């Protein structure tokens with residue numbers, strides 16, 4: 373019989389969502405176990421040292437809403453030491469073969485020219501100053517955009533909307549609804565500039581790891597959760613296999629928090645007939661319609677097949693450069709490339725992310741098809757376009773990796789997320805498939821933990837854990853420069 377241990381909460385997966393959840397439950401005085409199949413915690417938000425550079429397992433070391441964001445707020449509340457270098461510009465743009473640095477939104481006029489900038493103001497006003505009209509609520513972002521501008525007549529403007537969507541959400545314009553873009557864009561302007569974590573994402577999840585271990589959590593690395601156990605219609609614990617020895621242990625707990633996405637969770641639990649999971653819009657979706665990694669879609673029968681495009685996939689390139697390419701903290705969006713949506717130079721924020729004398733650059737692009745070689749070749753062609761003769765000499769590729777299937781950019785496409793509660797009593801979900809509307813990437817992960825706490829505590833607590841959004845007027849600061857950090861940051 374398997375060895376048995378007792379806890380109040382078992383967390384499956386030591387990604388950011390799992391670590392944040394564990395820290396929250398430890399703060400409540402609960403006995404917590406965290407089970408992670410890899411030899412290190414952090415999931416897609418950590419890094420390894422490779423040729424002297426911090427090569428990340430996923431994220432480009434960036435917090436989408438920087439110091440003002442919900443992840444930063446949660447780290448402050450948990451007392452986790454960290455420092456974020458916010459972007460000091462709106463963004464820069466690579467267009468017509470050169471780079472334009474825009475400190476404010478108004479400076480986009482120099483990139484777009486007067487006619488396209490006037491269109492930008494008109495579309496931006498429609499997006500940000502009113503709610504989506506009834507006929508816009510079911511439109512994809514592509515449908516909405518194509519009714520207003522054309523790529524042929526407004527190439528830079530069209531590329532602007534497309535590349536921000538590709539870089540920030542890793543989805544194409546056809547795969548996200550217009551109202552979700554409105555919510556996300558409003559949040560991007562309200563919260564403020566994105567930021568790079570000092571020390572990179574490994575420093576952040578490393579601090580969280582220290583915090584949970586010092587707080588008494590039983591962190592089991594190289595342990596695979598192989599089943600979620602139930603008794604009397606509720607969760608009773610998880611069955612775990614130690615990868616080095618094959619030994620099995622039963623970790624008993626009345627609450628299990630899964631950080632591995634709804635589909636992988638579903639595979640571990642025998643779901644009662646008709647059980648449902650709540651979507652972020654409050655609707656109920658049957659477990660068998662929850663997002664499924666693309667790699668697994670083909671193995672299912674026609675009737676089992678969930679919605680297509682279930683996870684967000686992408687391709688990321690780490691480069692080392694002899695010279696600085698991007699003269700600021702923040703994102704350079706690429707409006708004149710075929711695939712690469714944007715580039716960051718995280719070593720501008722922390723020199724230690726690159727080896728001495730070098731600069732670390734990270735590009736990100738959407739995967740447009742299943743053929744990895746085509747995607748990689750498209751990336752190389754874009755790198756030649758961006759760097760000319762310097763590519764391969766002064767700017768060299770360190771790694772090139774695709775993210776999809778079980779290791780995607782996002783376990784649920786933006787706007788197709790689920791809620792923390794499942795149809796199984798005591799079983800909850802956190803992570804980047806549980807993002808509330810308008811919250812992207814790790815900001816969504818932090819908000820998923822807030823949503824979990826709200827779900828558990830119910831309406832009785834004096835204030836919800838999910839904080840209100842910053843006031844709308846903050847968004848107008850972007851007209852002149854990035855908004856300053858919140859007081860108290």
Ligand SMILES: Cc1cc2nc3c(=O)[nH]c(=O)nc-3n(C[C@H](O)[C@H](O)[C@H](O)COP(=O)(O)OP(=O)(O)OC[C@H]3O[C@@H](n4cnc5c(N)ncnc54)[C@H](O)[C@@H]3O)c2cc1C
Pocket residue numbers: 384385386387388389390407408409410413414415416417429430431432433434435436595596597598631632636686687688736775779780781782802803804805812813814815817
């Ligand atoms: C290319 C790329 C670029 C990105 N850029 C950014 C960015 O710049 N900024 C940003 O905010 N976000 C970015 N993201 C997204 C961000 O990395 C994720 O949103 C975030 O890391 C997800 O955290 P998570 O805790 O939800 O999941 P994960 O990090 O995936 O954690 C889940 C953990 O569960 C473990 N696990 C899985 N199955 C089991 C099992 N059966 N038993 C035990 N353990 C298990 C996994 O090994 C993993 O460690 C990027 C992602 C990618 C791929």
